[in-house]
Amino acid sequence: MISGYNTPMEWKDQDVLRYSRNILLREIGPEGQEKLFSSSALVVGAGGLGSPALLYLAAAGVGRIGVIDGDRVDLSNLNRQTIHAETSVGRSKAESAGASLRAFRSDLEVDVHDTALTAGNALDLFRRYSVVIDGSDNFPTKYLCSDASVLTGVPLIHAGVLRYGGQILPVVPPRGPCLRCLLPEIPPRKDAPTCSEAGILGASAGVVGSWQAVEAVKLLLGIGEPAAGRMLLVIDTIAPSVTTHPVEKDPNCPACGISPRILPPLSPARYSLDRSCAL
Ligand SMILES: [Zn+2]
Numbered sequence: 001m002i003s004g005y006n007t008p009m010e011w012k013d014q015d016v017l018r019y020s021r022n023i024l025l026r027e028i029g030p031e032g033q034e035k036l037f038s039s040s041a042l043v044v045g046a047g048g049l050g051s052p053a054l055l056y057l058a059a060a061g062v063g064r065i066g067v068i069d070g071d072r073v074d075l076s077n078l079n080r081q082t083i084h085a086e087t088s089v090g091r092s093k094a095e096s097a098g099a100s101l102r103a104f105r106s107d108l109e110v111d112v113h114d115t116a117l118t119a120g121n122a123l124d125l126f127r128r129y130s131v132v133i134d135g136s137d138n139f140p141t142k143y144l145c146s147d148a149s150v151l152t153g154v155p156l157i158h159a160g161v162l163r164y165g166g167q168i169l170p171v172v173p174p175r176g177p178c179l180r181c182l183l184p185e186i187p188p189r190k191d192a193p194t195c196s197e198a199g200i201l202g203a204s205a206g207v208v209g210s211w212q213a214v215e216a217v218k219l220l221l222g223i224g225e226p227a228a229g230r231m232l233l234v235i236d237t238i239a240p241s242v243t244t245h246p247v248e249k250d251p252n253c254p255a256c257g258i259s260p261r262i263l264p265p266l267s268p269a270r271y272s273l274d275r276s277c278a279l
Contacts, residue, residue: 008034019061027223033061039220040064042129044117044145046097048080048205049159049166049212050135055083056213057133058101062220064109065101066129069093070116080202117141119266122148131216134158135209137194139186140271146171146179150256151264155219157212162193164201164238166208169247170215170231173256180262181250182232186271204237211235 007016007023007030022028022036041057043050046069057065073081073088073096081093088096098112113125117136126132126148134145134156142158149156149171156171158179171178211233218224232245254261262270 022060028221032221032223035221036061036217037063039130040066040128041216041220042066042068042111042125042132043135044132044141045069045135045137046081046083046093047077047135047137048161048200048202049209050097050133051081051083052206052209053133053135053213053216054097054101055104056210057216058105058108060213060217062217064111064129066111066113066125067094067097067101068113068115068117068125069097070114076196080200080205082202082206117144119144119268119271122266123152123264126152126154129154131219132156133212133216135212139192143179143186144266144271147255147262147266149173150178150260151262151266157215157219159208159212161200161205161208162198164204165234165236166204167235168208168211168215168233170219172219175249177247177249178253178256180255181253182247184250184254201237204235207237208235 019033023030023033039062041062043054043057043065046054046067050067050069054065054067069092071093073084073091073093075089077084078086083097083100084093092114094112094114098110101108101110115121117125122144132145132149132154134142136142136145142160145156146158150173153173155173158169158171160166169179169182170176232247234243234245249256251258
């Protein structure tokens with residue numbers, strides 16, 4: 001028992017101890033912890049955003065976590081992608097992240113998807129999870145995540161980072177806006193430099209990825225201020241500031257509007273990496 005709370009009989013003593021700081025939080029308690037145990041999350045991209053998001057979701061007690069990434073660990077990733085070790089350079093990012101998660105929490109169910117998220121697999125994958133975190137590094141995949149969230153009804157925590165900051169938009173269909181309500185089409189490559197062109201401070205990506213994990217836990221538990229579905233959060237770590245901007249659902253949105261044009265099956269050409277940029 002943890003000061004004033006009765007934990008379920010079937011919990012192991014080590015669970016009570018491991019999650020005691022969660023359970024002490026009035027908004028979580030044993031019931032909330034049970035919800036986390038029985039929930040699942042998919043993290044798209046085991047990179048600068050995915051590293052903290054994956055570890056904090058595992059730390060929170062989420063029962064099953066999927067990680068999807070088709071890339072391999074590169075030495076240049078290690079200024080921010082802290083779920084990987086030097087010994088993982090050259091290895092599949094999904095497998096490396098899966099191994100780190102299992103070492104961190106032995107009872108965690110981990111789904112390793114060593115492949116890219118595509119128009120062909122996104123809908124099926126999204127439907128297997130309670131919530132999805134977008135930790136991808138390019139706009140086509142970010143738009144694919146947003147569209148898959150709208151079409152499956154599975155909530156998504158969208159984010160992007162560059163230099164010293166980033167932005168977060170929780171997408172909670174059908175009530176909230178999606179990424180296309182902000183920008184209907186994938187921006188042209190010239191308007192959006194990549195992290196490999198403009199740089200990114202690793203800790204800044206860590207702040208944004210950690211915040212995504214917070215929003216995912218809030219969504220899973222139904223607690224806190226509902227930033228989800230109506231607010232764009234802009235985080236600047238060098239100024240520093242955190243600002244929120246209301247985002248309205250656009251009735252003309254091609255994905256979640258009154259007459260959507262983006263319908264299953266999704267067209268691979270729409271998400272081609274060649275026609276756009278990377279964030
Ligand atoms: Zn929309």
